[in-house]
Amino acid sequence: NAGVTQTPKFQVLKTGQSMTLQCAQDMNHNSMYWYRQDPGMGLRLIYYSASEGTTDKGEVPNGYNVSRLNKREFSLRLESAAPSQTSVYFCASRLQGLLTFGAGSRLTVL
Amino acid sequence: GENVEQHPSTLSVQEGDSAVIKCTYSDSASNYFPWYKQELGKGPQLIIDIRSNVGEKKDQRIAVTLNKTAKHFSLHITETQPEDSAVYFCAAPPARGLTGGGNKLTFGTGTQLKVEL
Numbered sequence: 012n013a014g015v016t017q018t019p020k021f022q023v024l025k026t027g028q029s030m031t032l033q034c035a036q037d038m039n040h041n042s043m044y045w046y047r048q049d050p051g052m053g054l055r056l057i058y059y060s061a062s063e064g065t066t067d068k069g070e071v072p073n074g075y076n077v078s079r080l081n082k083r084e085f086s087l088r089l090e091s092a093a094p095s096q097t098s099v100y101f102c103a104s105r106l107q108g109l110l111t112f113g114a115g116s117r118l119t120v121l
Numbered sequence: 122g123e124n125v126e127q128h129p130s131t132l133s134v135q136e137g138d139s140a141v142i143k144c145t146y147s148d149s150a151s152n153y154f155p156w157y158k159q160e161l162g163k164g165p166q167l168i169i170d171i172r173s174n175v176g177e178k179k180d181q182r183i184a185v186t187l188n189k190t191a192k193h194f195s196l197h198i199t200e201t202q203p204e205d206s207a208v209y210f211c212a213a214p215p216a217r218g219l220t221g222g223g224n225k226l227t228f229g230t231g232t233q234l235k236v237e238l
Contacts, residue, residue: 015164051130053210054165054228069225101164108153110226112164 013037017102017113024092024120032087032116034102042105043085044069045077047098048115054101060085092120123148125213127229134201135237142232144211145193151213154194155226156185159208168209169196201236208233 015036024030036043044059056069060079074096076088089096097120102113124147134140146154152173157165171178171185171194178185182201187194198205212226 051230053127053230056225059225103164108155108170109167110155110157110165112166114162114164 015102015104015111015113017100017116019116020114021117022119024089024118026093026120028092029088029090030092030118031089032100032102032118033084034086034113035084036102036104036111037083038104038106038111039082040104040106040111041082043079044103044105044110045075045085045087046101046103047071048101049098057087057100089118092118094120096120123151123213123215123227125211125227125229127211127232129232130230131233131235133235133237136201136203138201140196140198140201140205140234140236142196142209142211142234143193144195144213144229145191146213147192148213148215149189149192153214154185154187155212156183156196157210157212157228159210159231161207165210198234201234203236203238206234206236 018033041062045057046054048054055071057075058077060066063082066077078086100116103110127144155170156168158168159165169180169183169185171187182199184197208231210231211229215225
């Protein structure tokens, strides 16, 4: 089993460019999440999806949009990237209390 | 919302010694406390968790203790080995009153553990 797969692993953008981070899970989990990780700040929730067809804001949603394409896939979009969005992004899915994370996507915005 | 504080931010121990990481939480209704380990270049992985109906849980060299009265919980690693070197995160579920589905865990800021030979 692949678990949670994120693409791309690395990306460099210029300010104002847009991009989409892709996430897919093969564990048939209902809930999926996007977190960002910054030094000294732990993991902060951007958006989550409790089930297919629903999405909701987390702690730091500004500047991001999400799409729960189907039960497997949950994408995160940056419409106009800003240097403050330079971070490592993690997708996760959940079964009961257990969060399973992807390997992360490192995004740099110049 | 839930507030989780984690200490220390860095911890260096000699191989074979014990390591202790502490977290406090703000909402007395919280009932689930997981610990995640993040190795370099990887996503966090659950290593142990505890529910509020028990005070301690062990799994080989790792253990978690919970003090509900004081609202803190700790990760204990005994006989540390080089492969224990990683960043460790504690987490707690959201405070009462938040709506929406899913388990919106609030994470601590992480502890960088270094086990020296």
